[in-house]
Amino acid sequence: MTDLSLDAVDHAFETAVRGRLDAIEALLQDTAAAQTAFVTDAAQHLLNAGGKRFRPLLVVLASQLHEGADASAIDRAAVVMELTHVASLYHDDVMDEAQVRRGVPSANSRWDNTVAIMVGDFLFARASSTVATLGTEYVYLQAETFARLVQGQIAETRGAQPGDDPLEHYLGVIADKTGSLIAASARFGGMVCGSSPEVLDALAAYGEEVGAVFQLSDDLLDIDSDSSGKRPGTDLREGVATLPVLMLRRNAEACDARLLDLTSRPLTDEDEVAEALALLRAHPVMDAARAEVARRADLAKAHLAVLPQGPARAGLEALCDQVANRSR
Template identity: 30%
Template structure:
């Protein structure tokens, strides 16, 4: 049964639940999936196993596989071994992208734990990231589904292109909002789309692929914009990194792009300071630069854009089966937006 309420929106929940509350909707499936993430590693090379286990143990919330499990249950409220397996594969791919990100960013820690490149070295981290991607596709073949392979192979190409595009615009103060959206569409949103669409293909619900693609893309966009806003306004301890790290790395994030645009018209001196910082990556006056971005009005603009993307993600859910699993997806969008408060 589907719901097609006015404006194709899903009614908001009474209060924003915790992540644990949402996860509890598919608790048994999630626990099995989590074990499969580790159980799917089968390399005969001990170093591959050690590094893989290290990066997977560093963990995270497993949001992408949770989305796969919610989508699978939304279409068929029965345990699905295939959906759990696909969710584990999705997390394996996500972990691989994080390993590669840490090498590119020369990160020493992620979520308060040493990264693979810091614990071993860059070469080892890159190659183990490659193994995780290869192993994920090795496991995908087992589904014997060409449409599923198509979604994941196309998506993985888009993820890689998004990362390269980010590198291309690194330290580029002329990067635009369109450039930024192309970057995050690949490096962030694409995996959310794969997580949703993969579940639909497994459950024979191809008629919902476009709605799920829309949800994944807009939710991913909102998620990344919020992350980038928090780089200038969040809690360093909660985030596991220092405020302004993205600026020091010269990443073309929306707060910086918009701040440069606004400062160019209102504060030429501030504009030059920020432009040079983006271009060189030298931020000895980091606190002053962060305050420049904050006072420019850029964060207000970014918050509004994140909320727009959130609303579009919520609207995309309106044509999907109306049940508690769809509500769980809606609550994830609310939980993400709540980080802006």
């Protein structure tokens, strides 16, 4: 996501943001270094595999709402958010028995589950020691965010319970697993530059919605991503019900029985995957799902109305548009 173009917003601003992100990348590597080469290699494994650096970008953009933010504080705040995110990926891969992450073997498949879990813990510890240098209010927010991440993972693992609305349950998981950390990233940036409580709350609300847009647009890309370079149908192969499928199930009486069957179970036959993708792409539910992503993107941008005008606010608006437009 760091390929976001801010040149139309302000060329000098874009140059400054990219320079800050370069400094954050170097600090990420340093902070993930350990006392032994093995732990350093394992801890930097996913960092070196790339990633969108979406959360550091949010920290940087929000930190530019007011002049005078300390560059070191910006970098440390961004590192806390990214390391918390990456640490959670190590744990997620163990729980999901994932074999690949960011195009490389997952840590659990390259080493084993124990190493992956312990390396995730190591990165959480590095995030915690870094956030302690920023102040107690940062420590509190990171701890509360981490609690939401864990609760979201537990809710996802248990699944919707009897009496739960499956779509609302799914959106709640997204809010806790994705929205919470993105909201905290935006708030961290605002805190670094001394934003008012009103602006901090607006940044957090914006981040919550952008987090949902981020994940829900991924749901659509998994179905309609032939032009993006991504292999479509991963969720269908795994039998994971995402936004379009859950919306289908809400109106099952009006849905083709074959499509309901194909989206009710993991698909191991590639012909069935292709059939399911074709049926979904032709179904009105895709337009309905895109409309939901657009609606939430509009909500996100509406929260920015209280922010001061300038390139930082324009950058946050542009970032939201880019995330939403991936699925169009």
